[in-house]
Amino acid sequence: MERPLTQHIPENGAALHLREYEAVGGYTALRKALRDMEPAQVGALVKDANLKGRGGAGFATGVKWSFVPMNVPGPKYLIANADEMEPGTFKDRWLLEGNPHQLLEGMIIAAYAIQATDAFVFLRWAYKDAAREMRRAIADAYTAGYLGKNILGSAFSLEMQLHTGVGRYMCGEETALLNSLEGKRATPRAKPPFPQVSGLFGKPTIVNNVETLSWISHIVNNGEAWFKSLSYTADGGTKIYGVSGRVNKPGAWELPMGITMRELLEEHAGGMRNGYRFRGALPGGASTDFLTDAHLDVKMDFAGVAAAGSRLGTGTMVVLDDHTCPVGFVHNLEHFFAQESCGFCTPCREGLPWTEKILWSLENGTGEPADLELLERHTKLLGPGNTFCALAPGAMEPLQSALKYFREDFEQHIKEKKCPYAHHQH
Numbered sequence: 473m474e475r476p477l478t479q480h481i482p483e484n485g486a487a488l489h490l491r492e493y494e495a496v497g498g499y500t501a502l503r504k505a506l507r508d509m510e511p512a513q514v515g516a517l518v519k520d521a522n523l524k525g526r527g528g529a530g531f532a533t534g535v536k537w538s539f540v541p542m543n544v545p546g547p548k549y550l551i552a553n554a555d556e557m558e559p560g561t562f563k564d565r566w567l568l569e570g571n572p573h574q575l576l577e578g579m580i581i582a583a584y585a586i587q588a589t590d591a592f593v594f595l596r597w598a599y600k601d602a603a604r605e606m607r608r609a610i611a612d613a614y615t616a617g618y619l620g621k622n623i624l625g626s627a628f629s630l631e632m633q634l635h636t637g638v639g640r641y642m643c644g645e646e647t648a649l650l651n652s653l654e655g656k657r658a659t660p661r662a663k664p665p666f667p668q669v670s671g672l673f674g675k676p677t678i679v680n681n682v683e684t685l686s687w688i689s690h691i692v693n694n695g696e697a698w699f700k701s702l703s704y705t706a707d708g709g710t711k712i713y714g715v716s717g718r719v720n721k722p723g724a725w726e727l728p729m730g731i732t733m734r735e736l737l738e739e740h741a742g743g744m745r746n747g748y749r750f751r752g753a754l755p756g757g758a759s760t761d762f763l764t765d766a767h768l769d770v771k772m773d774f775a776g777v778a779a780a781g782s783r784l785g786t787g788t789m790v791v792l793d794d795h796t797c798p799v800g801f802v803h804n805l806e807h808f809f810a811q812e813s814c815g816f817c818t819p820c821r822e823g824l825p826w827t828e829k830i831l832w833s834l835e836n837g838t839g840e841p842a843d844l845e846l847l848e849r850h851t852k853l854l855g856p857g858n859t860f861c862a863l864a865p866g867a868m869e870p871l872q873s874a875l876k877y878f879r880e881d882f883e884q885h886i887k888e889k890k891c892p893y894a895h896h897q898h
């Protein structure tokens with residue numbers, strides 16, 4: 473089983489530094505792209521490979537790049553989204569800390585494809601080790617001639633900067649990220665215009681996830697057919713999957729795209745801890761709908777998880793067992809989302825704290841029968857199309873699916889006027 477993204481990451485947790493990266497073929501794809509390929513050919517290759525973005529929405533990367541207007545004068549920008557604040561998600565950190573040059577090489581080639589003049593790594597504030605490794609990698613890449621003026625003697629030049637964020641979940645939303653990078657408050661922007669046309673400082677800008685960009689050098693070196701052959705399903709490549717919660721071996725693994733939930737859970741995460749029973753999982757991070765044991769054979773690719781009623785999201789599963797209160801679990805998540813609301817639009821600013829308050833009252837024995845209907849209404853009022861960005865609809869996904877799959881737990885809280893679970897955490 474090939475693991476292109478992670479196979480060279482040292483086991484001891486250290487980063488693969490420049491000379492080690494070069495020794496395993498690092499920067500050969502950049503040489504190839506600059507020497508043998510026109511920018512449009514790089515874009516066409518990524519489009520043909522059908523690489524889908526790994527940041528959550530799964531939008532085709534080559535298609536996104538093709539929206540950049542190539543005939544306008546002035547700067548263009550490329551940004552690696554390394555904000556990674558989705559609860560349960562810790563996959564990009566592995567790549568940032570373990571193989572920073574793989575990301576840089578992918579970024580330089582992506583920048584060449586769209587003819588960007590400047591590139592930024594927008595890094596989560598709390599990722600101190602990743603910041604140290606990225607800073608070093610950028611400096612080493614400049615010294616080696618992979619960044620700066622006339623890269624490897626070509627006509628292409630690129631400046632690169634590391635930017636550490638302010639520690640808000642919203643900063644990962646791509647248009648809020650642009651505002652943050654411009655020094656403004658991290659509220660989202662109206663779309664259209666899309667960032668590809670009018671992004672950072674009003675100039676064409678591509679924002680891609682770390683895992684997405686880490687693929688580019690491999691696709692340039694090995695081609696689209698190879699990329700597609702890595703996967704079990706129509707979505708190409710491998711995926712960094714994660715599992716957290718009460719399993720025996722929480723962690724992250726690079727596995728073929730389309731592996732089932734059951735294989736992930738039982739073979740890689742070592743099954744449930746303490747003999748507890750699996751009740752459900754958020755398959756793609758905290759802002760996705762629960763799937764249950766009826767879905768264990770669902771293939772974890774974009775289409776498979778969508779057909780089951782959820783989203784692949786970031787591919788990082790959060791597991792709920794039968795000793796954990798689903799109401800408390802969701803309350804905890806809504807607390808996070810309410811805190812992280814940027815306050816820009818009313819449904820989210822008012823609705824998320826209200827949702828959180830209702831869940832709190834259910835957990836603490838003061839919930840009422842009408843509360844469930846109120847929660848249902850919130851899932852609609854804060855759903856897709858009613859708010860300015862995807863934070864609030866994302867926050868509603870675990871709630872709406874918990875109301876569907878674990879309804880008897882909600883009802884029991886109201887009937888018994890307390891949390892029926894022994895270990896509830898308030």
Ligand SMILES: Cc1cc2nc3c(=O)[nH]c(=O)nc-3n(C[C@H](O)[C@H](O)[C@H](O)COP(=O)(O)O)c2cc1C
Pocket residue numbers: 524525526527528529530531533553554555556557558641642643644645646647679680681682684685861862863
């Ligand atoms: C509230 C919110 C937070 C987000 N956080 C991240 C993040 O930390 N990293 C990321 O890559 N995408 C994040 N996204 C998705 C980005 O807006 C964007 O779709 C993504 O960076 C595009 O990269 P991709 O095409 O490579 O997937 C977030 C979206 C929302 C609504």
Ligand code: SF4
Pocket residue numbers: 642660812813814815816817818820821859860861862863864865
């Ligand atoms: S949905 Fe929430 S986070 Fe998004 S713009 Fe509205 S208030 Fe801000």
